[in-house]
Amino acid sequence: MMSAVPNLLLRRIRVAKERFLPFLRPADDNEALLRRHLREGELYGLFRNKREPVSMAVVADVSASFAAGGREAGLAPALEGLRVCECTLLATAPAFRGQGCGTQLLMRLCGLYDSTCDAMIVGTGDTPRMRRFYESRCGFRPCFRRAGFFLHGYPQPLIEEGVQLRDMLVFCRFLRFRGGTGA
């Protein structure tokens, strides 16, 4: 889907990433996790007129989790031994939501990681809206669950679309790279 917002430029930000913490805050209410994701991952943004951030995301290499004996290898056999990246944070500025920017950013990131990764995963609360976003718009498929993920580390119970979030639902989209980790 094309974004209705014109002149969006994709940039990777390497310097002083923390200045974008406020922008990314809606993507995760767990402040410690938010900071860790931003510190450890690669930060990208779609900028309008070159300088105004519209939609931003963080991507991390999580291949080690899916290597033999890795933390999540048993949860997703289809990903075992593959080179996997995870979109750990994703947010669109409130004024630009619902205009295709988040979809465009995620699709462009899939294109960017297509030649180095076998799959991209992304975890979210299991709500109809997020399913629509990742499945219908972005072509991801439900893959596995991180049981009880939202019950720890959050300041209060997370209620979305009237439902308390418990498990994190992880979606996956396979990319074209077929190298695996060699592990």
Ligand SMILES: CC(C)(COP(=O)(O)OP(=O)(O)OC[C@H]1O[C@@H](n2cnc3c(N)ncnc32)[C@H](O)[C@@H]1OP(=O)(O)O)[C@@H](O)C(=O)NCCC(=O)NCCS
């Ligand atoms: C989820 C989010 C990144 C989507 O970005 P976006 O630029 O609005 O996405 P798009 O315009 O490409 O797609 C819109 C779809 O996103 C989903 N969506 C989820 N939350 C939304 C929101 N608050 N506003 C608009 N769309 C939202 C819906 O499925 C919507 O489709 P619909 O209009 O058919 O319901 C954005 O809404 C956001 O920043 N939300 C707050 C942070 C967050 O929840 N991040 C994801 C954590 S996994």
